[in-house]
Amino acid sequence: MTTTPEAAPAVAGGRLGLAVVGAGYWGPNLVRNAQATPTLRLQWLCDLDVGRARAVLGPYSTVEATASLADVLADPAVHAVAVATPAATHVDVVLAALEAGKHVLVEKPLAATHADGAKLVTTAAERGLVLMLDHTYVYTPAVQRIRSLVREGDLGDLHYIDSVRINLGLVQRDIDVLWDLAPHDLSILDSLLPHGVQPVAVAAHGSDPIGAGHACVAYLTVQLSTGAIAHVHVNWLSPTKIRTMILGGSARTVVWDDLNPSQRLAVYDRGVDRTDPESVSRDVAAEARVSYRLGDMVAPALPEGEALRAVMAEFVSSIVDGRAPLTDGRSGLRVLAMLEAASQSLANGGAFVPVERSTP
Numbered sequence: 001m002t003t004t005p006e007a008a009p010a011v012a013g014g015r016l017g018l019a020v021v022g023a024g025y026w027g028p029n030l031v032r033n034a035q036a037t038p039t040l041r042l043q044w045l046c047d048l049d050v051g052r053a054r055a056v057l058g059p060y061s062t063v064e065a066t067a068s069l070a071d072v073l074a075d076p077a078v079h080a081v082a083v084a085t086p087a088a089t090h091v092d093v094v095l096a097a098l099e100a101g102k103h104v105l106v107e108k109p110l111a112a113t114h115a116d117g118a119k120l121v122t123t124a125a126e127r128g129l130v131l132m133l134d135h136t137y138v139y140t141p142a143v144q145r146i147r148s149l150v151r152e153g154d155l156g157d158l159h160y161i162d163s164v165r166i167n168l169g170l171v172q173r174d175i176d177v178l179w180d181l182a183p184h185d186l187s188i189l190d191s192l193l194p195h196g197v198q199p200v201a202v203a204a205h206g207s208d209p210i211g212a213g214h215a216c217v218a219y220l221t222v223q224l225s226t227g228a229i230a231h232v233h234v235n236w237l238s239p240t241k242i243r244t245m246i247l248g249g250s251a252r253t254v255v256w257d258d259l260n261p262s263q264r265l266a267v268y269d270r271g272v273d274r275t276d277p278e279s280v281s282r283d284v285a286a287e288a289r290v291s292y293r294l295g296d297m298v299a300p301a302l303p304e305g306e307a308l309r310a311v312m313a314e315f316v317s318s319i320v321d322g323r324a325p326l327t328d329g330r331s332g333l334r335v336l337a338m339l340e341a342a343s344q345s346l347a348n349g350g351a352f353v354p355v356e357r358s359t360p
């Protein structure tokens with residue numbers, strides 16, 4: 001994408017004016033990180049509950065609180081809007097911001113449906129505006145390192161991916177556990193798959209043992225174009241919190257344990273290799289089809305840092321440079337395509353459903 005000159009305000013010496021919309025659970029994190037970003041100036045915090053917005057800002061803030069999105073969008077000092085309202089409202093709020101000529105950072109998921117998400121991507125492209133997804137985990141040092149391990153070939157061919165994201169979670173009223181938690185795993189997957197490797201079909205199984213009205217526990221299998229599979233387990237009902245992802249490759253396997261700050265990543269030169277049948281005598285060939293590689297484990301040093309700070313930096317620099325951000329609207333659409341296929345699969349008893357490929 002290229003932004004128009006009006007759409008890419010000069011920030012040299014100045015700062016990009018930002019409004020945050022939504023001051024619930026996640027919005028305050030955007031507020032805090034925007035205020036810690038020297039190239040941003042937070043102008044407004046907007047929430048339908050203006051008292052909530054005021055409480056987030058505190059009594060001495062010069063940032064304006066409002067319940068009126070129209071007032072925010074009419075302000076020429078606002079160049080960009082960060083949206084942290086519930087997913088079902090994204091299409092209206094984001095569309096209004098884009099139509100007012102503002103760049104947009106929107107929380108995951110991009111929208112409640114693929115069709116709504118496509119409308120947002122098309123509008124941003126037509127107007128030369130940045131539309132970026134806050135796929136927060138993609139900006140963590142751990143995912144950045146895994147991405148380079150995968151893309152530079154250190155893991156070899158990907159054999160499988162296994163992701164677990166479970167804890168006693170907030171049981172959402174409007175969406176199931178897949179739409180609440182799996183966007184994290186799916187956006188990570190989207191960001192690190194090697195070029196040319198795509199999800200082709202998704203199967204999902206879920207259950208609602210507490211009668212919440214939708215799945216609280218779910219298992220998702222994503223079939224990749226190479227024949228490998230990625231599996232995601234999300235669960236709001238687990239008393240223990242687990243955040244792990246294993247990426248098994250033909251050369252190495254990386255284990256990411258996000259709750260272990262002293263060793264978030266471990267790269268194992270261990271695995272199972274197939275023995276070349278030519279290299280063993282005929283009578284042992286039947287038993288010796290595989291061999292076990294038991295090499296070293298290396299725990300890479302990772303910088304500590306809040307991912308949302310990197311999200312803000314990427315948002316600003318994509319606007320200033322007139323380029324697509326790492327997690328652009330199309331990445332949000334690819335995640336929506338997998339979520340929609342997952343919902344269809346859940347409704348169809350867990351059968352594989354092809355993932356929609358077309359993007360605007």
Ligand SMILES: NC(=O)c1ccc[n+]([C@@H]2O[C@H](COP(=O)([O-])OP(=O)(O)OC[C@H]3O[C@@H](n4cnc5c(N)ncnc54)[C@H](O)[C@@H]3O)[C@@H](O)[C@H]2O)c1
Pocket residue numbers: 021022023024025026027046047048049052069083084085086087089093107108109134135136
């Ligand atoms: N990136 C992450 O790790 C992460 C984590 C949690 C939530 N989220 C995402 O953030 C978004 C918000 O989630 P939440 O848990 O903060 O929700 P929430 O319900 O706690 O807060 C949403 C806020 O938006 C306000 N709001 C609703 N519609 C509005 C409108 N039209 N204009 C102005 N304000 C409006 C509500 O009054 C409420 O205060 C969701 O998309 C969610 O998926 C992302």
